[in-house]
Amino acid sequence: MSVELRPLGDRCNIQCRYCYQEGTRHAAAAAPRYSLPGMLAALEELGEPFVLFGGEALLVRDEDLETLFAYGLEQHGINAIQTNGALIEAHHIDLFRRYRVRVGISLDGPGELNLARWAGSAGRTRRATARAEAALDRLCREGLAPSVIVTLHRGNAAGERLALLAGWIRHLHAIGVQRVRLHLLEVDTHNDSQGLRLNDAENLHALRSLRQLESELPGLRFDLFREMRDMLLARDAVSSCVWQACDSYATRGVRGVEGGGERSNCGRTHKGGVAYLAAPRRGYERQLALYATPQERGGCAGCRFFLMCKGNCPGTALEGDWRLRSEHCATWYGLFEDLETELAAAGEQPLSQSPRRAACEAELTALWQAGLDESLQSLTRRLGVAAA
C-alpha cells in the first residue's frame, strides 16, 4: 500500500506522450485546490508514510516542500519523492539529504531514448532529459543514489534501442544506482501511447534481456523480477499494487491525497479521463469475474498463475475495460513460466505447481465473495500449503 501525495494534482512541467494522466489533465475544468493544512490533516489521518507524487511534485514551492518533508521525517523517519527529475536543483538535493528523502526518478534512457517524455519541443525535451540525467548523476555522487523508473516502449526497448538501454543501465549501475523499476507501457486512448506500444513478443524479449543483464550487475535489482519470483513463492507481504487484486473503484495499492487534502484513486484507472473519487469500500468483482471467465473472453479461467497475477493492474486491462485481464498477460505469463522453471530447477516449489493450488484459489475466491482479502503468505500458512 502506498500513499501518494499529489499537492498540485496532475500538474506537470513536461507532457510525457504516454502519461496516463493526460486525459484527466486536459479535461480538468478547474484548478485543483491547494491547502497545506488540508494535506497535512489528510496525511495525519492516514498515518502512513507517503510519497510525494504528481504530476510533478517539484513544482511545489520550496517552503511547502520543506514543511511536508519535515512532517514526514518527524512522523515516519523517512520521506520519498517520485519525480521526472528535470526540476531538481542543488538546493533540492540539500533538502533530500536533510529530510532523508528517497528519490525516484523516471527516465526511459539516455537522450533520444527518453524522447517520449516530451517537454514541448525537441530542445526542451533534450534539456529536461539531460537535467534529469545530471541530477541522477549528482545524487549518486552525493551518496544519495536514486531509484529509477523505466517505462518500456517502442522508443527505448525496440530493436537496437534495447541494447542502448541496457548499456545505459550498466552505466547507472557503475555510478551506484541499485534499484530500477520497470513499467510495461499502459496504453490509453487519450494520449500517444498507442503508437509507442511494444507487442507481447517485444515486451517479453525486453524483459528477458534485462533479466539477463541483472544477473551480470551485482547490486542492481529490477524490482519486477524479484517481486514476481516472490509471488510464486507466496511471499507477497510487500509486493507492489499490480499483484494485489486492485479494485478500480477503490484502488487499495495506491491511495491518493490531493492538494486540498481530498482522497483520490490511482490515476491509472481513469480511462475515460474522469477522475472518479474512491468508493468507500473495496470490491472484488473484477477478480471473481476473471477467475470464472474463459481466457478467450478476456478472463483468466484455468491459468495456473492466477493467484499471483490476479489479472494484474486494471489500468492495463484489455480494451481499457477494467473488467478484463491485463493486456500484458502474455508477457507476465512468459516471465512467470521462466521463473517457475528456474525455481523448480532449484528445488523450490512455486505455488503455481502446488497440488494445493486449487484449494488456495477456492479459499481466496471465497474470501473475495465475502468482500475480504488475504495475502498469499498468510493464506498458504493458514492452509498449511507449502510454497518455497
Added chain:
Amino acid sequence: MSLRLLRLPLAIGAPAPRLQLAAPRLAWAGRVMQATWTPRFEAVRAALLAVELEQLAQGAISASAVDCLAGDVSALTALLRPRELAAIPLGAYAAAPPDSADPAAVVLNYRFALVRRERLPLLVEALAADDLERLLQLAAFPACCRAALVRALAAGEDLPLAIHAHGAASAAGPASWDSPAFSAAGAASGSGPASAASSALAAGPAAAVNAAASPIEANALLQPLGIAAVAHVPCSAACTASQALGCERLERGSAAGHAQAMAHLRAALAWPASYSQRNGIAEVQTAALRLVQESARREPQLTYRWHPAAAASIAAGGGADAAVADRTADTGSASPIAAGHSAGVAAIAADTDLDNPAAADYGFASLHAWRMRQAAVVWEQSRRLRGGGSFIDLACGDGYLLQLVEAETRRLSVFGLDRSEAQIARAQRRLPHRSLCLRHGDIAGLAAQAPAGGYDFALLRPEDLLPLPEPERRHSLRTVFGAARQVLAYASDQALRRHGSLGGLLTAAGLAATRTPAAADISAEVQPLP
C-alpha cells in the same frame, strides 16, 4: 434515515433467488458532483417514498417495498402509522454499510413489503403461495412488465435490476416519448431517437451497440440507487404503460410539494448514461457517477448502451447541470496530444546519436558516462549560463555539451574546438546551424578565431593540457584566459581517478577554483595559479 424504495414486494430468497437487491457500489465523478448530488439524491428518495406512501394510502397501489437499515425501522414505522399502512418483513441481507471502508463491516438490511392494512391478507396469501404474478399485480406492475419480469426470473435471470430492464429494452428498439414531462427531460440532454444514429462506442468486436435512448433507460440505470421515476421494473424502453406511470409519478410528486426534488430527478434522468455488462459485471456510467454491480452469471455477452447525447455533451464539457464543471472527458482523437502524435512517433523512430565510439579518448569508460558528465557540467553551471553570451567548448567532441548549453537559453551562442576532425564532423551534423563555429584545431589557434571582444565563457578540460611541455602549457593557459572572461573547467572520470579530485587536477594543471567547489562538484570556474 436511509430508506431505499424498490417496488419489488418479493420475499428474499424466493421466488427470485438471485435477484440482486443490495445497493450497487458507487463512485462519484469528482467532489463537486458528490457534494451537489448526494443531498439531492437524499431529497429525491425521500420525496419518492412520500409519493409511494400516499399512493399506497389512497389505494392506487396495493403493495410496495423498501430496504431499511435496522436503525431506521422506527422512523419507517412512524411514517406508516398515520397512513394506516403495515410493513411485512420480506427478509434481510447483509451488506457493507454504505459509507464504511472497513471490509469486515456488514450491516443487516431489512426488506419490508408495505401494504394498506385491509389488503394485508391479500399480500400474505400471495407471499405464502410464492405467486410472483400476483405479487407484481399487487405492486401495480403493468401487465407487460409483469409478464416480462416473470419470464426473466423463470429463465434464471440473476442480474441486477438495471440489466434486466436493459435486456428487455434491447429487444424493443427505440422509444418515442411524447409526454411533456419526459420529452422535457430528453430535450435537456439533447437525446432522442433522431441523434441515435450518431452514437457509437468502440467496445471491441463482441460489442452490441444499441443506440436507443429514453428516460426509461436512465430510469433503469439509476433504479438500483432508488432514483427512478418509474417505480416498477419496466419491460422495455418503449413501454408506454411505464412511460405514463413515470410521468404521472413525477407530476404527483411536484403537486405534493416536492417540485424541487422532482426537478432533480428529471435532471438525473436526463443525464447521458451508458450501461454495459461484461463477464457478469454490470457498470453504469453517467456524468455524475459510475456504479457497479456483480452478477453470478458470467456471460460473454457484451452489451454497451450509450445515450446518444453522451458523446456530444461530454465532449463539449457540458451536461445537464452546472455541477458538470467537475466532470472530465475523454477528448479522443481531437486532443492536443493526439495532434502531436505523428511528429512524436516519427522523432522516436529516428536514429539516435548514441553511437559515438570515442568516449575512451575523452577519458570515459562509456559514451553514457561521457554524456552524463557533460550534462552534469551544464547542470552545475546552468545558473551562470542563463545570463547568455558566447560560450566555447575547447574539447567539444560531438557537440553534445554545446547542444545542451544552447538549450539553456537562446541568448547563448556556442563555439567548439576539437583536435579530432571526426568529432568536429559529428558536432557539425548535430549543430548544423553552428557549423562555421565548430572548428578542428587546438587551443593555440583560439585567439585567431575569437569573436570581437572575446568569449564570455570558455570550457576547459585541464587534463588535456597536462601532457604538454611546460612552456606550451603555460602559453595555452594564457591564450585561454586571454580569450575568455570566465574560464570553466571540468574533469573526466579518468582524470578524477588519476588526481583524486577536481581540486587535485586543477593544481596539477596550474589552476585554482575561484571559489571552493562543493565536494560533489565536477566543474568550477578557474583562474591560473599565481
